[in-house]
Amino acid sequence: MRAVVRRRYGDPLEIRETPAPAAGPREVLVEVRAAGVDQGVWHLATGLPYAVRAAGFGLRRPRRPILGLDLAGVVAAVGPEVTGLRVGDEVFGTGDGTFAELAVSTERRLARKPERISFAQAATVAGSGVAALQGLRDAGRLRSGQRVLILGAGGGVGSFAVQIARILGAEVTGVCSAAKADLVRSLGAAHVVDYATGEPTGRWDLVLDTGGGRTLRALRHLLTPAGTLVIVGGERGGRWLQGSDRQLRAGLLNGFTRQHLTGLLSKATAPLLETLAAWMASGALTPVVDRTFPLAEAASALDYLRAGHPRGKVALTL
Template structure:
């Protein structure tokens, strides 16, 4: 990443400036609901705290987590801080890229005018607030739309491979869902860290996965990697629909399985069974079976930005939608057809 001179600390009076309007256009809902009930509304611009930044959102990412936050399913999502009975924030969305327009009194990392990317509190809006530790300078070689697709999925792939997976150079790595959001980052990151990478995807995405750098691509509609003779040191499972017993057959005796996300069903507890079973089984198995609770700290965003700057990592942006079509974007994502990521332009 290009060396960047730290900004001067803002004054204690810094905050929302008079140039920022009092209201904004946003995608919103008042209750947990299906995505087709999301509506474009006029809402107050959020106030920021001492350590927070107000971002003029240029683009916002669309990932599977948005569906969970909008619907409140599984129920664990509500207990994670999004609101038990109704959403704490009517505006969904985490991933964002844009320009800083105001900073809180304790913010030292940014000042108005900086181009940033990271996770915000309600990014499906013209303005969103974020803690300064959840943002990083936007990679210069990316558009705002490209940058907005990186934080959640990119950090999940990075932490799944580097931290949960303990990836080392020379290992054989298999990524399921390699043509999707997390998977498209994981293929590139595993290659950047010196692994031999196999990507698993549907027929329509095989060429895209090859273009991301996969050494071998398996079309899961024609071949079941869990019944063959191949064995991998690390499996990053982003597809979420294969039993643990089958995935373990594809691991080496001391291999590691990292579960990212869960099945795509709509049950109240969907996605929770496999991680719990993996946690209970792992101490008694020769293989490491673990799951991922992803976060998006500034340090990881800066690591990703370095890789993006070097050319080792490029977001696979499938298409963009205008903010007003957020429901359509989420619906398209849920079909599993996008080859890579989707973004909303604000």
């Protein structure tokens, strides 16, 4: 099968013929129709920040040469112990090495794709949609009627978060560049702040931080006295931690203030994917795909993500 590989961190991405994987007894083999491209893929391609390597992805070399985690596709084979999915089912979720024609996953990492949603859209959900859901509902304990501030509202996680916060009944303020203001409003934000011309002023029950790299102190100033801060991530900071020290410091400070300060480590599981699938099926949630690239242009897709300020998400299609 064709797959996008890199043998060492930072090597140019190549498309190569590689042996096709097979489904083990509890595994599902998916014929990949689309794969999500996000900042996490770039981190695993480059091995930066170095903290990523220490997190089990391979210290000196990538443990898995094939890139990609998010997918949408059609079940091609199931192991004998798989009971909930059959060959031919259309699914989305995560797999091992999804920038490839075939990828292995499990029932616990997949859900059925709603008909209303394209494969490209569905392929963007497991990373960004799940992070938005867990960040707002679980880590953020968002309740109906609360006011939420979403930093990076027009990006991958942010474009899901604005919609999910609305579904959960919150009043949303989105912070983004001027080019994305119309998108963020159309997704349901009541207020939009262009970060180039001014910082948000006010206090929010929940702040979800997905971009901009503001200091912990600046983020806390945006919270009500008992408000909640969820730091999802950001692309600023040094090569060792890339700003993840903010999450660590938030965790340390958390016990000493009335505010609730936390980082997020999201993980796509079938129940989370099914919640998102139900919202997508009803039309309440629609993944925003800015642009798709063919598998062979994975490197261009990553360049576009890093430099192009996409509106919402980027995906590879096969």
